[in-house]
Amino acid sequence: MRIKLFRVRSSVAVVIAAAWLAALAPAHGQRPAASAAKWTPDRTPDGQPDMQGIYNRSGVGGLDPGALEAQGHRPENPIDPSENNPLSVSNRPDGLANVDRGFGEAGSGARQRGPRRPGGIVDPPNKILPWKPEEDAKRRDFLLHTNPAAGLRYVETDARCALPGLFLGGGPYQFLQPPGAVVILSEYSHFTRVIHLDGRPHLGKNLRLFLGDSVGHWEGNTLVVDTTNYNGLTAYSREIPYLSDALRTVERFTITDAKTIDYEVTIDDPKLFTKTWKVAGVYSKTENLTDLLEYACAEGSQTLVNIFGEPPGK
Amino acid sequence: MRRSVCGLTAAASVGSINHPFGSNRRQMKRLTKFVPGAVSVLFILWFAETPAAPQTPGARPAASTPRRTVAGKPDLNGIWQVLNTAAWDIQDHSGQLGVPPGQGVVEGNEIPYQPWALAKKAENFAKRITADPTEANCFLPGIPRATYLPFPFQITHTPDNVAISYEFAHALRTIPLEGGKHIEGLPSWMGESRGRWEGNTLVVDVGNFNDETWFDRAGNFHSDQLHVVERYTLTDPEHILYEATIEDPKVFTRPWKMSMPLYRLVDNHPKLLEYECVYYLQEERFKDAPFKK
Numbered sequence: 001m002r003i004k005l006f007r008v009r010s011s012v013a014v015v016i017a018a019a020w021l022a023a024l025a026p027a028h029g030q031r032p033a034a035s036a037a038k039w040t041p042d043r044t045p046d047g048q049p050d051m052q053g054i055y056n057r058s059g060v061g062g063l064d065p066g067a068l069e070a071q072g073h074r075p076e077n078p079i080d081p082s083e084n085n086p087l088s089v090s091n092r093p094d095g096l097a098n099v100d101r102g103f104g105e106a107g108s109g110a111r112q113r114g115p116r117r118p119g120g121i122v123d124p125p126n127k128i129l130p131w132k133p134e135e136d137a138k139r140r141d142f143l144l145h146t147n148p149a150a151g152l153r154y155v156e157t158d159a160r161c162a163l164p165g166l167f168l169g170g171g172p173y174q175f176l177q178p179p180g181a182v183v184i185l186s187e188y189s190h191f192t193r194v195i196h197l198d199g200r201p202h203l204g205k206n207l208r209l210f211l212g213d214s215v216g217h218w219e220g221n222t223l224v225v226d227t228t229n230y231n232g233l234t235a236y237s238r239e240i241p242y243l244s245d246a247l248r249t250v251e252r253f254t255i256t257d258a259k260t261i262d263y264e265v266t267i268d269d270p271k272l273f274t275k276t277w278k279v280a281g282v283y284s285k286t287e288n289l290t291d292l293l294e295y296a297c298a299e300g301s302q303t304l305v306n307i308f309g310e311p312p313g314k
Numbered sequence: 315m316r317r318s319v320c321g322l323t324a325a326a327s328v329g330s331i332n333h334p335f336g337s338n339r340r341q342m343k344r345l346t347k348f349v350p351g352a353v354s355v356l357f358i359l360w361f362a363e364t365p366a367a368p369q370t371p372g373a374r375p376a377a378s379t380p381r382r383t384v385a386g387k388p389d390l391n392g393i394w395q396v397l398n399t400a401a402w403d404i405q406d407h408s409g410q411l412g413v414p415p416g417q418g419v420v421e422g423n424e425i426p427y428q429p430w431a432l433a434k435k436a437e438n439f440a441k442r443i444t445a446d447p448t449e450a451n452c453f454l455p456g457i458p459r460a461t462y463l464p465f466p467f468q469i470t471h472t473p474d475n476v477a478i479s480y481e482f483a484h485a486l487r488t489i490p491l492e493g494g495k496h497i498e499g500l501p502s503w504m505g506e507s508r509g510r511w512e513g514n515t516l517v518v519d520v521g522n523f524n525d526e527t528w529f530d531r532a533g534n535f536h537s538d539q540l541h542v543v544e545r546y547t548l549t550d551p552e553h554i555l556y557e558a559t560i561e562d563p564k565v566f567t568r569p570w571k572m573s574m575p576l577y578r579l580v581d582n583h584p585k586l587l588e589y590e591c592v593y594y595l596q597e598e599r600f601k602d603a604p605f606k607k
Contacts, residue, residue: 045384052472152600162593163484174488176470176477178391179383183470185477190486192479192586194468200583209588233593292488294502298592299453299526308603 039257041221046179048197049221051255054289056171059119059281060263122264123278129240130274142241149307156241157234160304161297163210164189165235166243166265167279174292182216182223187292195225202228208245210234223253236267244271259285381551385473388514388548393468393579393586396556400462403532404572419462419572425534426567438533446531452591454485454503456527457520457542458558458572466579468586476509476516483591489518496521501538503527516546537564552578 042050121127131139146154158164169188176183184193195216203213208231216225232245247269254262261283268276305311381389399407399416406423409415427435438445447453448463455463465481476489489509496506496519506522525538545557554576561569 052474148604150604152596152603160593160596162590162596163588174475174477176472176475178470178472181470183477183479185479185486185488189484191484192468192477192486194470194479194586196583196585198583203585207587210590210593211588213585290494291490292486293500294454294504294506296454296503298483299503304596304600304603308600309605311599311603311605 039221039255041255041258044177044179046177048177048182048218049223049255050177051175051182051223051253051261052177053285054172054174054292055261055283055285057173057263057281057283058170060167060265060279119281120279121277122280123276129277132272132274135272139240146241152304152308154241155304155307157210158189161189161301163191163234165237166249167237168235171283172286172289172292173283182225185292187295189297190295195223202226205229208232212247212249221255223251225249225251225253227251244269246271253283381548383471383473387471387473387511388516390469390471390476390516390546390548390554393466393584394554394576395466395579396462396464396574397577398462398574400572400574401459401464401530404462404530404534405532407532419574421571421573424570426570428565428567431535431565435533435535438528438535440533442531442533446533447527448482449531452483452595453526454483455480456503456523456529457487457505457507458544458556458560459527459529460485460487460504461544461556461558461576462574465589466584466586476518479586481586482589484588501525505540505542512545514547518544518546520544535565536560536562539564546576549575552580554578 044050044052121129124130142154145151149155152160156165158168169186172187174185174187176185180196180198182195182197184195186192191211193211193214195214197216197218199217200215202215203209207213208229210231210233212227213229214225214227216223218224227249228247230243230245230247232243232247234243235241236243247267249268250266252262252264254264256262262280263283264278264280266276266278267273383389383391398419399414400419402413402416403418404420405418405425407413407416407418442450444450448455448459454460460467460478460480460482463480463482467478467480470477470479474491476491478487478489480486485504487504487507489507491509491511494508496508500506500522501524502522503524503526505520507518507520509516509518511517520542523536523538523540523542525536525540528535539562541561543559543561545555545559547555547557549555555573556576557571557573559569559571560566
């Protein structure tokens with residue numbers, strides 16, 4: 001009941017926001033493409049191109065159904081599109097079906113404003129991921145155990161209020177640039193990424209993190225972030241419900257104008273895939289937010305009890 | 315624009331109607347209020363800071379002069395941690411099994427509880443092993459407790475913003491500087507922070523708390539009327555004097571204060587790591603799931 005009321009109210013807000021954005025859209029949309037290359041961002045006191053601000057992210061869903069259909073074919077279940085897939089974690093009867101399909105599955109790339117940019121899987125062009133055959137078989141088997149979840153490991157990390165998968169979440173994100181670092185704060189899941197620019201090495205290989213260990217450097221107006229030391233306990237997206245601890249990501253954040261950061265991430269996960277693949281998206285600066293709010297999740301969640309029942313002894 | 319956040323909040327609250335804390339109801343309330351409000355806030359105010367004039371050669375800074383940012387403010391950037399036992403008990407306490415002894419951090423060592431609240435504190439203490447929201451349940455620790463948990467935290471400091479990221483449960487606070495007044499009626503676990511500089515001291519006004527967090531594992535507590543004013547004073551490049559004034563007319567008879575030094579991590583390439591309390595707790599509680607309903 002409350003949820004329904006909330007959704008109505010938020011929809012009204014979304015409509016208002018959309019109208020406001022639409023009023024601004026022409027100026028943004030009609031800018032000649034060539035101007036992007038000429039954009040010169042301000043500099044921070046330590047000389048970094050200034051990318052500070054609050055952004056929303058789109059396109060990084062791992063899946064873009066619109067683009068697939070535009071190509072006139074549907075690959076042979078490359079990443080389990082949700083709408084027609086009985087294995088999808090979104091179609092489960094255990095309460096999680098109310099999850100808004102804004103993440104990944106519904107292709108958040110479909111909701112970009114401004115000029116259309118590449119989104120979702122951009123390499124390989126046919127969007128079919130280069131799974132190792134045996135790993136693809138394991139993945140399909142894994143998905144068979146997610147509805148209902150056969151055990152804790154089959155529950156998505158974000159449903160557990162744990163640190164989220166790589167392609168989950170759309171923002172807002174706040175970028176801050178203290179001397180020698182880029183700090184990305186996420187409202188969703190209230191996590192922080194500190195990307196040191198001081199040339200330090202990665203952490204020792206036995207120290208593993210949900211978000212991995214990131215180091216970065218600037219190449220012109222592009223922040224390049226190299227991340228290793230993943231613990232392998234999160235996921236890519238709902239359709240690719242895990243990743244391996246061999247993962248290495250290289251992200252490129254390119255400032256293209258005052259409001260836009262083009263994003264591209266190269267996935268190198270040799271335990272699961274035969275070669276690397278790439279996902280692209282865009283961070284769009286939002287000026288109607290001045291601050292991130294608190295995203296409390298575990299503090300009220302009964303998700304696991306709903307799925308599995310109350311643990312004994314509690 | 316905020317659909318994704320709203321959607322997941324809705325998901326997290328599915329089935330939480332019976333949760334004793336009822337926190338999701340509050341989340342919903344604050345988000346429903348915020349979303350239309352946010353749309354009406356159209357501008358980010360940028361307060362450009364004038365870089366400090368270069369120091370005159372020969373005018374060697376006194377030992378107490380803090381390291382400064384380009385914008386001329388004391389540089390709080392870095393990873394910090396306390397060296398005390400306030401996480402167990404903010405007042406003087408002797409050692410017990412698993413509890414290191416410590417001198418308290420409360421000025422005068424007395425917390426001015428109203429009589430009913432003193433009884434409630436004793437009740438909290440008795441059931442602390444299961445009832446402590448932070449240690450037993452891994453919930454967000456609130457302010458000031460996040461500061462003196464035995465985990466480091468990172469301060470990110472730019473001319474317009476301060477953010478504090480805590481290793482415990484990846485708790486996060488953003489602190490806009492000169493960022494205006496508190497939003498009405500948005501109670502939260504970590505409170506809502508507004509910062510300003512008073513000379514060399516960063517003063518953070520924190521309001522909009524819920525009544526769910528404790529000050530320590532000894533059951534010291536507050537209500538949703540809690541108001542905290544924190545003061546961060548860089549006393550030398552490696553130390554911050556941290557002071558917090560606590561005000562809560564529902565629970566205390568007068569405001570009271572705690573203070574302690576914060577120590578900069580000076581290790582080679584210190585880095586904030588992860589203590590994913592919720593995840594670890596779930597691994598323990600649900601390792602044999604599914605259970606019979």
